[in-house]
Amino acid sequence: MIEPRPELENLADYVPGKSIEEISARYGLKKVVKLASNENPLGASPRALMAYQEIASTLHMYPRGDAPELIAALAKKAGLSKDYVVIGNGSDEVIDLIAKAFIRPGDRCLGMEPTFSMYRFSTLSVGGFFEALQTGAEKPSLDQLLSLIDSKTRVVFICNPNNPTGWYFTDKEIRDFLAKVPKSVLVFVDEAYAEFATAGDYPQLNQSLDEFPNLFINRTFSKIYGLAGLRVGYGFANPKVIKELWKIKPPFDVNRAAQAAALAALGDEDHFQRTLDVNVQGMAKLSAAMEKLGFLVLPSQANFICVKIGPEAKALVEFLEQGGVIVRGLTSFGMPEWIRVTIGLSEENEFFLQRIALWGGLRG
Ligand SMILES: Cc1ncc(COP(=O)(O)O)c(C=O)c1O
Numbered sequence: 001m002i003e004p005r006p007e008l009e010n011l012a013d014y015v016p017g018k019s020i021e022e023i024s025a026r027y028g029l030k031k032v033v034k035l036a037s038n039e040n041p042l043g044a045s046p047r048a049l050m051a052y053q054e055i056a057s058t059l060h061m062y063p064r065g066d067a068p069e070l071i072a073a074l075a076k077k078a079g080l081s082k083d084y085v086v087i088g089n090g091s092d093e094v095i096d097l098i099a100k101a102f103i104r105p106g107d108r109c110l111g112m113e114p115t116f117s118m119y120r121f122s123t124l125s126v127g128g129f130f131e132a133l134q135t136g137a138e139k140p141s142l143d144q145l146l147s148l149i150d151s152k153t154r155v156v157f158i159c160n161p162n163n164p165t166g167w168y169f170t171d172k173e174i175r176d177f178l179a180k181v182p183k184s185v186l187v188f189v190d191e192a193y194a195e196f197a198t199a200g201d202y203p204q205l206n207q208s209l210d211e212f213p214n215l216f217i218n219r220t221f222s223k224i225y226g227l228a229g230l231r232v233g234y235g236f237a238n239p240k241v242i243k244e245l246w247k248i249k250p251p252f253d254v255n256r257a258a259q260a261a262a263l264a265a266l267g268d269e270d271h272f273q274r275t276l277d278v279n280v281q282g283m284a285k286l287s288a289a290m291e292k293l294g295f296l297v298l299p300s301q302a303n304f305i306c307v308k309i310g311p312e313a314k315a316l317v318e319f320l321e322q323g324g325v326i327v328r329g330l331t332s333f334g335m336p337e338w339i340r341v342t343i344g345l346s347e348e349n350e351f352f353l354q355r356i357a358l359w360g361g362l363r364g
Helices: 006-010 020-027 046-058 068-078 090-102 118-125 142-146 171-180 239-248 256-266 269-292 313-322 346-362
Strands: 033-035 085-088 108-113 129-134 153-159 186-190 215-220 233-237 304-308 325-329 338-342
Touching (some): 006 118, 020 313, 068 256, 085 090, 085 239, 090 153, 090 233, 108 118, 142 153, 142 171, 171 186, 269 304, 313 338
Parallel strands (some): 108 129, 108 153, 153 186, 186 215
Antiparallel strands (some): 215 233, 325 338
16 A cells, blocks of 8 residues: 655644535534634625626636736735735635745744644645644734744744634734744735724735735635635735745636636625625624623634633534534634634524524523
8 A cells, every 4th residue: 555645644634614514414404504614694796606607608618827817906906016916726725835835844834723724734734843822712922923933934824813713913013023033934924804804903914025025915715705615815925935836836726717706706895895794793793692691702803703602612513503503613723612603694693692592591
């Protein structure tokens, strides 16, 4: 039997949120509400759906690997030139490209946990070591992370706002950190949820990629743009970094339909604004209701809330699933007493709260 590379032994399987189909089949349910994977509850933008349908007649043709229209639109929106932009098959692939291009076997990468698991996964998959500051629910200081950087450190991953806790680093905190990090260390700032952030001091880093040539800003079409199923992620960085990623990027990874829909979604400001409104209102309502019931809810700048349930969190997740609500239990994130709840449509949030009330009632 052929032996896999030894580093694969340390790789645990990715734990995704459960799907509607899975829960509906397991419990024989007609109605299932999914508040588990931070998707857009309004769905994709109508303009993206139209572009997706229109592209159907040309699906026999390969996509343009250089995605000129999408790259140009992303660059324009960010106020950058095209050589500052890369795309990938979801930001999962962008993270993987970073690992392949910059992490050598034996290199050390840093992050903070709990956080999104792909930083650790991609680092290990290319033979690097991943070390994380263990923060629990608390927002750490970036100085703590800085103190861990040594001569073997290659990439530092910062999720901002952080998944699953929802806290964020300010513009000043990130800039102070970047000013102190050696330029040989790439700072990967994952802004998958940036568009949801309402704080006035949330970072605006697009125009600082020359000042900080070791900064990479990650973004995605999976969250606010509602295209998680099509898989389009993108990133901004100094052309010296971007150029290396294009060298190893599979040429046709972002398919024709994905390019067309992403381009249309980017131009749909109505849908963008509606999504933000649904999020702001839903977050206020859900947070207040959970707090009223006595739960600790972390302040969030994303499209989810992180709630402390206590030792019964796992039982609650199962109870909710049986009643047709999927939320994310956080055991795989190292927070077994917490759940993460994606902000849904008002009726979905209501359904979740009804099930929570029933659970409270059953437990007296
Ligand atoms: C922080 C963070 N980054 C990246 C991703 C991956 O997104 P994509 O769908 O673009 O691969 C996720 C997905 O949940 C995420 O939470």
